Amino acid sequence: MKNYSLNIGWLYPELMSTYGDKGNIITLVKRCEWRGIKTEIKKINEISSDKDLLSCDLLVMGGAQDTEQEIVAEDLKKKKKTISGMIENKIPGLYICGGFQYMGKFYKTADGNKLPQLDILDMHTENPGGKRLIGNIIAQSWLFDNKKIIGFENHGGRTILGKNIKPLGIVIKGFGSNNLAKEEGAIYKNSIGTYFHGPILPKNPFVADFLIKTALELKYKQKIDLEELDDSLEEKARIQVAKKLSVTI
């Protein structure tokens, strides 16, 4: 796969990297590198242009603390049109926690304020106040042949999906993005939104490979079969958590 290359757009790396989500970038880069696919990380922030953004074949956005999230929200308004266009054009993306919430219509705070979001995806988030949803989580996803996704969630918001968007998976252990419906995350075209930290990609290499494969197929307009990698250590790390939660994988 020597002649392939990918530009990975990392949205607001300084602001939206609250808890180990940098691991998602590391995982994408390494799994490309091990297959001979060249990668370049494009850091997208307040000083990036639309051209920088459009040069990306794949987008990744993490979560942030409240103050940082306000700074990003301000800047995202300027990039909304471009990001929305890329998502509609099937550019694959991974949007975690705060990054996921931005994609919806609005965010309703605990005291009832409705903060408008980017309105790219048919969904919204509500924060009922009180208890945050924290803990290890396992969900099962149709997108990955019902393989189990394993990670850690820590969020106050509950994200409710509209009719035009599907959940990423069904929660087996834990709360999920909408704990009442036992649903986790969302999938729209090739964009994945989720509350999974952990970070999500290292212990769920099939999610990483989905993003890489889709990005390559879109860029090179042909079917791509990724080389298999030895994921036995990934499997051991998955079993270690699954055992803790008494789930067989």
Place this chain on the structure above:
Amino acid sequence: MNFLLIILGKTISYISKILNLGHGSTWPGHIALKLNNNFINQFLSTNSLKVIFVVGTNGKTTTSKLITTVLNKENKKTLRNVSGANLLNGVVSSIILNSNLQGKLDKDYAVFEIDENALSQISEYIEPDYLIILNLFRDQLDRYGEINTIAKRWTETISNFKKTILILNADDPQVAYIGINSKLKSYYFGLNEETNRDTANQSVDSIYCPKCNKRLNFEKVYFSHLGIWSCGNCKLMRPKLSISKFRFLPLAGTYAIYDTLACVLLCQKLGLTEKGIISGLKTFKPAFGRQEDLKYENTNVKIFLSKNPISFNESLDTVKKLGGKTLILALNDRIPDGLDVSWIWDIDFETLINKDMTIFVTGDRKFDMSLRLKYADKFNQVIDNFSKDLDKIIENLDKNETLYILPNYSAMLDIRKSLTGKKIL
């Protein structure tokens, strides 16, 4: 009433120690407060001791111990809460266990390390004479929440203080801003040395101005977001330092310099001489697990408690400078550690581990740690059974080689137990 509480407290602690129940350092306080909510107030008002609080994400235990070591060498009587007992119950318990039956605390200074989340609650009972704030890093988001929230709560708490003198880390923008914002007398410690780290890494916590939210300029970075900073927008800048170096440093690593400077600045304010402080620091022995030296089967073992990305990076950097060749990394995910291990992806293994180092991993989440290292292209071996495999690791060490162990909190307790055969606390 308080007389009875003291007897009760001491008895409970004694019994729990004998029966090895493990909570001897927190139960007495819990029960005393249940029975008399004014206990601390009544108690401290009858004693003329000076109270010092130490808060911050990293370095609380070491700094507290540095302070009591220096004060003890000066023949001052001190009390310090044991590590891990840094919530309200623990602080009250340490008062009870150190007092005589007449309710007298025959001490000159009380040095309390305080959990990030407990400062507000404890401050309702005690206003300290001195408050040291070391730093504020991300740590266990599942337990502590976000650092902006903590900084806000601290600022509120401190705004109710009337006489406290603040000793603050000027290099940490959030911490310095607490002092800049406060009417209390504030003194600052920080560094002015040359450094080769000139820009902040991307995964840092406070590189935005605490006042106006614009990106800060860093003239120098000592590690993470600690450095010489200023805001181009609102002109906020690092406050003037009262101290930036000291002639004698008892511990290795940049990190520990800050702890030492905080201790020295406080001791200067307490009127101690430089000579006195140095002779005190020379008698310092690290707190358990914090660069602690142990002997196991004639091998030197050094333990570096490494519980979040910042302390892990600093431990690795220090081990590298000390020429460490064989390292054991231990990762648990129990309640005192935080259940979320995501933070290991923020450790800079890529740059901080040399090719010639031999790395072993152990702990409840050893495969997560091993996976992290795999993605940093660092070869590593997973230990199945620590106590059994330790002997093999020791056999393979060079003559006189030191074994370095970097565990997080509960892993440190486990490993220390295997090495010393003793129960902790």
